[in-house]
Amino acid sequence: MILDGDQTSHIDQACQQLRHGALLGLPTETVYGLAADAGNDAAVRQIFQRKGRPAEHPLIVHVASAAQAEHFACDIPPFARSLMQAFWPGPLTLILPRRAGVASVAAGGHASIGLRCPSHPVAQQVLHACLRLPEPVYGLAAPSANRFGKVSPTLAAHVQAEFGDDLLVLDGGACEVGIESTIIDCTRATPTILRPGRIGAAQMQAATGIPVADPFASAAADDPAVCDDTDAPAAPGTLAAHYAPNAKVRLMDARSIQAGLDILGPQARHMAVYARSRLAIRAPGIAHLPMPDDPAQAAHELFRVLRELDARGVALVWVETPPDDAAWNGVRDRLQRAAASA
Numbered sequence: 001m002i003l004d005g006d007q008t009s010h011i012d013q014a015c016q017q018l019r020h021g022a023l024l025g026l027p028t029e030t031v032y033g034l035a036a037d038a039g040n041d042a043a044v045r046q047i048f049q050r051k052g053r054p055a056e057h058p059l060i061v062h063v064a065s066a067a068q069a070e071h072f073a074c075d076i077p078p079f080a081r082s083l084m085q086a087f088w089p090g091p092l093t094l095i096l097p098r099r100a101g102v103a104s105v106a107a108g109g110h111a112s113i114g115l116r117c118p119s120h121p122v123a124q125q126v127l128h129a130c131l132r133l134p135e136p137v138y139g140l141a142a143p144s145a146n147r148f149g150k151v152s153p154t155l156a157a158h159v160q161a162e163f164g165d166d167l168l169v170l171d172g173g174a175c176e177v178g179i180e181s182t183i184i185d186c187t188r189a190t191p192t193i194l195r196p197g198r199i200g201a202a203q204m205q206a207a208t209g210i211p212v213a214d215p216f217a218s219a220a221a222d223d224p225a226v227c228d229d230t231d232a233p234a235a236p237g238t239l240a241a242h243y244a245p246n247a248k249v250r251l252m253d254a255r256s257i258q259a260g261l262d263i264l265g266p267q268a269r270h271m272a273v274y275a276r277s278r279l280a281i282r283a284p285g286i287a288h289l290p291m292p293d294d295p296a297q298a299a300h301e302l303f304r305v306l307r308e309l310d311a312r313g314v315a316l317v318w319v320e321t322p323p324d325d326a327a328w329n330g331v332r333d334r335l336q337r338a339a340a341s342a
């Protein structure tokens, strides 16, 4: 059931459900989350079950403010505090040492925990209302609200399509950022990006005065395997099938796409081209979608476009490789993972 997230009565209803161990489709500024009370192990286990996600794959815990981070994390280093101050609420997840005895199921049993304070007004209202309950809910464990390995949802309708009508989903409109939060590991001496997102290394360096390791910068970005060690500490989205639409995705430069289109000719079917460059397409069966020149706009629409291509029955998408520029790291990463899964 989708309910309008703007109404206070719906926020209260959602909090009651969370309090009683039910799951909630929660809008955030990045993507929709599948949320549960992080302190309720049975509820958190339901997230893993409904997503089809392996139990050792840790979830992000969402908190109302930096003050609430103390409930879940300990030994928070000064640079992590600076990051919270600069970027919370917002699309940044910090991996921190986990406080003993809290949210161990949500953390997949790891000694660390991923924390994020989302800025979406509906998420903020839910988190604050949860804190005001007679028996407070201190944080919400929420992975992206998609089946394991599939494209993250950026509309309430996407969440319903994944999990059916019995899940309560608060409608918060189209997610502004469109790709998942940047994840920064703050348990190492040098803070290290584990998943690129809107907030980049340069911004974090400027805010903290501390160098940030970015394995996704330039040359290394060609190889998504740079973060492919799920053990030490777990790296996000490392499985090949992550972010996979049903359609096969191929990343190519504009010239290769044009050369391929010229060979294919008018009989080609069930194909789409998603490109910034203008291309000559002679086949009426090939959908041509323009990719925005602005990386933020491209991120905003990326997952919706992939889902729409699936809905149209497109079997193959040729995507123009994003520019080799840090502002495109998040979009490039998601596209490389989508392309790696075929």
Ligand code: TXA
Pocket: 028, 030, 031, 032, 033, 034, 057, 058, 059, 060, 093, 095, 107, 110, 112, 113, 114, 116, 118, 142, 143, 144, 145, 179, 180, 181, 183, 194, 233, 234, 235, 236, 237, 238
């Ligand atoms: O934008 C987002 O981050 C969205 C919204 C809903 O907040 N959430 C999200 O969650 O993308 P999820 O579960 O799909 O991705 C979380 C990633 C996982 O791939 C996991 O590996 C990583 O965060 N992660 C969580 N806790 C971690 C930890 N303690 N150590 C290392 N990685 C962790």
Ligand code: MG
Pocket: 143, 144, 152
């Ligand atoms: Mg996800």
